[in-house]
Amino acid sequence: MKPLDFKKRQSTIVEDMNKSEIDLFLITPSIDFGYLFKSFMSISERLICGVLSIHDDAKIIAPSFEKENIKNHTPFDDVITWKEEEDPFVVLKESINFNVKKIALEPTLPFEIYTKLKKQFPETEFIDGSSIIRKQRSIKTEAEIERLEEAGKYTIAGMMSALELLKPGLTELDALKIFQKEMTLQSGEPSWVLVQFDENSAVPHGPPSERKMKENSVVLIDAGTMCDHYFADITLTTFYGNVTDEFLKVYEIVQEANDVALEVSKVGVRCEEVDFAARKVIDNAGYGQYFTHRLGHGLGLEVHEEPYMVKGNKRQLVKGNVHTDEPGIYMPNKFGIRIEDDVLVGDKSKRLITFDRYLWK
Amino acid sequence: MKPLDFKKRQSTIVEDMNKSEIDLFLITPSIDFGYLFKSFMSISERLICGVLSIHDDAKIIAPSFEKENIKNHTPFDDVITWKEEEDPFVVLKESINFNVKKIALEPTLPFEIYTKLKKQFPETEFIDGSSIIRKQRSIKTEAEIERLEEAGKYTIAGMMSALELLKPGLTELDALKIFQKEMTLQSGEPSWVLVQFDENSAVPHGPPSERKMKENSVVLIDAGTMCDHYFADITLTTFYGNVTDEFLKVYEIVQEANDVALEVSKVGVRCEEVDFAARKVIDNAGYGQYFTHRLGHGLGLEVHEEPYMVKGNKRQLVKGNVHTDEPGIYMPNKFGIRIEDDVLVGDKSKRLITFDRYLWK
Numbered sequence: 001m002k003p004l005d006f007k008k009r010q011s012t013i014v015e016d017m018n019k020s021e022i023d024l025f026l027i028t029p030s031i032d033f034g035y036l037f038k039s040f041m042s043i044s045e046r047l048i049c050g051v052l053s054i055h056d057d058a059k060i061i062a063p064s065f066e067k068e069n070i071k072n073h074t075p076f077d078d079v080i081t082w083k084e085e086e087d088p089f090v091v092l093k094e095s096i097n098f099n100v101k102k103i104a105l106e107p108t109l110p111f112e113i114y115t116k117l118k119k120q121f122p123e124t125e126f127i128d129g130s131s132i133i134r135k136q137r138s139i140k141t142e143a144e145i146e147r148l149e150e151a152g153k154y155t156i157a158g159m160m161s162a163l164e165l166l167k168p169g170l171t172e173l174d175a176l177k178i179f180q181k182e183m184t185l186q187s188g189e190p191s192w193v194l195v196q197f198d199e200n201s202a203v204p205h206g207p208p209s210e211r212k213m214k215e216n217s218v219v220l221i222d223a224g225t226m227c228d229h230y231f232a233d234i235t236l237t238t239f240y241g242n243v244t245d246e247f248l249k250v251y252e253i254v255q256e257a258n259d260v261a262l263e264v265s266k267v268g269v270r271c272e273e274v275d276f277a278a279r280k281v282i283d284n285a286g287y288g289q290y291f292t293h294r295l296g297h298g299l300g301l302e303v304h305e306e307p308y309m310v311k312g313n314k315r316q317l318v319k320g321n322v323h324t325d326e327p328g329i330y331m332p333n334k335f336g337i338r339i340e341d342d343v344l345v346g347d348k349s350k351r352l353i354t355f356d357r358y359l360w361k
Numbered sequence: 362m363k364p365l366d367f368k369k370r371q372s373t374i375v376e377d378m379n380k381s382e383i384d385l386f387l388i389t390p391s392i393d394f395g396y397l398f399k400s401f402m403s404i405s406e407r408l409i410c411g412v413l414s415i416h417d418d419a420k421i422i423a424p425s426f427e428k429e430n431i432k433n434h435t436p437f438d439d440v441i442t443w444k445e446e447e448d449p450f451v452v453l454k455e456s457i458n459f460n461v462k463k464i465a466l467e468p469t470l471p472f473e474i475y476t477k478l479k480k481q482f483p484e485t486e487f488i489d490g491s492s493i494i495r496k497q498r499s500i501k502t503e504a505e506i507e508r509l510e511e512a513g514k515y516t517i518a519g520m521m522s523a524l525e526l527l528k529p530g531l532t533e534l535d536a537l538k539i540f541q542k543e544m545t546l547q548s549g550e551p552s553w554v555l556v557q558f559d560e561n562s563a564v565p566h567g568p569p570s571e572r573k574m575k576e577n578s579v580v581l582i583d584a585g586t587m588c589d590h591y592f593a594d595i596t597l598t599t600f601y602g603n604v605t606d607e608f609l610k611v612y613e614i615v616q617e618a619n620d621v622a623l624e625v626s627k628v629g630v631r632c633e634e635v636d637f638a639a640r641k642v643i644d645n646a647g648y649g650q651y652f653t654h655r656l657g658h659g660l661g662l663e664v665h666e667e668p669y670m671v672k673g674n675k676r677q678l679v680k681g682n683v684h685t686d687e688p689g690i691y692m693p694n695k696f697g698i699r700i701e702d703d704v705l706v707g708d709k710s711k712r713l714i715t716f717d718r719y720l721w722k
Contacts, residue, residue: 045658045665065565065653073568084655085672109475111466115489128476204426207434294425294445297406304406311446330632 001150001228002143006038006075009060009136016132017054017104024096025129027106031301032133039073040229043103047088047113055098063090063235093120104129124258137299138306139320145344145352148322150227151187152342152353155234158191158225163359166240168215171201172208173199175219183225189224193301201237201336204293204328216241218335224303231303232353233324235340239360250329250337255357257281257327258339261295261309263324265349271313278327287329296324299342321345322352325343362511362589363504367399367436370497371419377493378415378465385457386413388467388491389474392662395493400434401590406587408449408474416459422449454481465490499659499667506589506713509660509683512548513703513714515586516593518546519552524720525679527545527601529576533569534560536580544586552586554663560596562624562697565654565689579696585664593714594685596701600721611648611698612692616718618642618688619700622656622670626686626710632674638690648690657685660703682706683713 013036015360016091017025027033027050034040034043037050037060048070049061057078064081071079084090100121105114107130140148166175175195181189197213200206201220201285213219217240224232237254239247261278275295282291294310297303299322307321319322326340342352374397378386388394388411395401398411398421408430411424418439423431427643432440443452458602461482466475468491477486500510523543527536536556544552558574561567563583574580578601585593598615600608618639625638636656643652657669658664660683670684678684687701703713 045669068564069566069568105472108471110469111475111487112468112489112491114472126472128473130473200513205428205430207430308406 001146004038004143005141006036009036009168010052012136013052016136017052019258020102020104020132022102022104022127022129022132022236023098023100024103025053025106025132026050026117027052027118028109030106030108032106032108032137034229035133035137035301037074039070039074041073043110047082048091049092051092051095053096059095061092061095063088089116089120092117097114100124102127104114104132106133114243134306137300139318140300140322140344144230144300145320145322147227147230148232148342149352150345151225151230151232152234154186154225154227155183155191155223155232156353156355157188159221159223159236159348160355161185163238166213166219168213168217168240169198170213171210172200172213173210175213175221176208179221179223183223187225187227189226189229191223193221193223196220196336198335199333202330202332202334204273204336204338213240216244216336218247220336220338222338222340226331229301231301231343231355233298233299233303233340234342234353235326235338236357236359237337237339238357243360247335250331250335251287251339253282254327254337254339255293255331258325258341261327262341262343262349262351265317265323265343265345267317267319267345267347269317270315271307271309271315271323272311274317274323274325275309275311275313278325282327282329290329290331291327292330293328296326296340296343298323317345317349319346362507365399365504365589366502367397370397371413372491373497374413375415377497378413378679380444381463381465383463383465383488383490383493384415384459384461384684386467386493387411387464387470387478388413389470391467391469393467393469393498395590396494396498396662397720398435398437400431402434402528408443408453410449410453412453412456414457420456422453422456424449438453447524450477450481453478457580460486460687463488463705465493467494491608493668493702498661500679501661501683501705502681504561505591505661506586506681506683507704508712509590509593509705512586512591512593515547515588516544516552516584516595517714517716518545519586520582520584520595521716522546523582524599525582527574529574529578529601531574532571533561534571536574536582537569540582540584544584545666548586548588550587550590552584554582557581557697559696560694563584563693563695565691565697565699566704574601577605578702579608579698581697582702592660592662593703594664595703595714596687596689596699597718597720598698598700599718604721608696608698611692611696614643614646614648615690615700618652619686619702622686622688622711623702623704623712626678626684626704626706628678628680628706629710630678632668632676632678632684633669633672635678635684635686636670636674639686643688651690651692652688653691654689657687657701657704659684678706678710680707
């Protein structure tokens with residue numbers, strides 16, 4: 001696979017900072033930190049902070065005893081350290097030798113850290129850096145698309161192996177473990193799974209339970225595994241045993257909504273229009289009240305990220321966006337059907353991975 | 362075990378809010394959210410926010426399709442919902458029917474959410490709520506101490522089973538999996554593990570590697586599992602094979618530092634004094650330069666929380682604090698020894714769990 005270019009990611013951010021006269025961009029451990037500095041470390045009570053600047057090279061502030069770890073796990077050498085008894089915010093302030101008018105913060109940076117930064121930079125304007133970092137993250141490079149496709153392949157392969165192991169009597173929790181194991185065997189990375197049988201499938205995002213699979217059961221699996229930290233997110237709804245006419249009827253409507261959304265999605269189309277297109281199919285079929293969530297969301301280093309396919313989002317899709325296409329019909333106390341693909345936006349958008357969904361045939 | 366009293370936790374916070382004239386305390390999904398509302402859900406792009414108020418009952422703001430999930434997973438009924446196409450911050454604002462002068466925010470609340478709250482409440486003062494929530498969390502109730510003790514028992518039992526399975530030729534990564542599995546078998550909950558052999562043990566918090574255990578090896582394990590979300594954190598350093606005189610000599614110094622810190626820790630003593638006491642033992646033995654980190658940290662729903670046993674922390678210990686006691690001596694290119702216990706503070710502090718550490722005998 002093509003390598004990920006972390007220096008390029010940083011320099012693109014710095015270009016945007018220059019346009020908006022932002023002196024510093026501060027990033028504490030987070031997905032965005034991993035995106036920019038390669039290391040997906042967890043945030044802790046000891047300050048670690050990536051510093052991008054329009055006046056200076058990128059650097060990382062870190063506890064002195066973590067210096068070697070940081071150097072080994074990022075491609076960046078410029079680590080400024082603080083000792084256990086020092087105030088890391090003073091060390092950060094002292095490492096900056098220019099006048100700081102405006103600082104952008106990584107959007108998930110904890111409020112507590114902001115209040116400590118504000119004490120060191122009382123005259124500085126602090127702004128949310130989400131528009132800058134999220135715009136860049138939502139436009140996938142070729143290297144990222146390769147990883148997303150790979151994650152999709154692992155996910156489908158794992159799902160198919162796991163489906164072979166399902167049998168009546170297994171609980172949702174049993175099934176969850178089976179799917180998780182089979183997907184992780186494919187990817188070698190963590191996997192996440194939601195499993196719902198029968199009436200439970202009518203509650204979107206309901207937690208797995210002790211409910212058992214029957215001789216004839218609706219099986220809804222929403223799952224994904226990773227490739228190099230990039231996620232897949234695929235929902236498969238199938239029928240175990242003798243499929244009912246009602247299931248088939250509703251399934252075809254959801255599949256049509258999914259197909260129509262894919263056709264409508266392309267460069268220049270507003271996100272909400274893709275949602276509207278799928279919703280219209282379901283409305284026209286008389287099931288509008290049962291499609292209770294947005295059509296989809298962006299996908300990448302997070303399972304949910306920009307762009308969001310939801311009413312009110314006027315943003316236009318651009319080449320390289322990746323979003324889910326996941327219409328659903330949820331009929332309380334009966335069953336729910338969701339069909340979810342991962343879509344790469346282009347002049348003609350396409351599914352990142354395809355497979356035969358009609359597993360009961 | 363005694364039940365955890367979530368209503369009491371909330372009412373204690375509200376008492377403190379009254380004293381400081383804080384109208385609202387806002388808590389997005391986080392450890393603190395789990396502490397106050399029982400559910401340890403992950404934060405996502407869809408706003409979920411617990412609202413504590415001095416004028417009104419507690420409530421939770423959540424997406425409408427999550428309402429049942431929230432009701433099922435918290436003991437709190439008052440859920441105010443927003444629809445996919447609504448602005449949740451407007452819904453939150455409209456649910457408040459009194460004048461809001463001051464809002465405290467949960468300390469890890471993302472900066473991006475703060476900026477959206479600030480738009481809805483432009484005249485309101487926002488403060489970091491960490492002193493309120495962290496003070497309460499650092500004083501453990503009997504029900505919490507039961508869980509911490511239980512987590513300690515599971516951890517020791519898992520460690521002892523895992524030690525039986527170690528043998529020369531295994532890598533640190535192999536050993537890590539063995540410890541994780543054996544601890545989780547005991548607790549039924551997730552476990553975390555650091556394993557370091559020989560020279561690697563001289564790097565505190567170094568990552569596990571492909572380094573193999575030898576016929577004679579230093580084995581350092583820093584690990585813990587959970588009981589009902591409460592962590593244990595125990596470090597065991599032992600010698601596999603024929604123990605060396607140098608190891609024994611350094612071991613006794615670290616053990617003495619650990620014992621002295623336990624004696625010094627008690628109600629009314631400043632946190633840094635406990636660190637100083639252990640450090641003095643190691644300094645006097647001539648190894649001061651090799652004790653490169655603080656003595657310890659608080660322990661509870663997080664592995665690292667208040668109070669921190671570090672130079673500069675003048676805070677006095679109070680009854681019910683729980684902290685680690687983990688002096689270490691790290692000799693580069695040779696080996697490191699750390700001995701870590703979990704200590705419950707009282708008029709005389711005590712170890713939450715004890716076991717025979719001299720495993721090479």
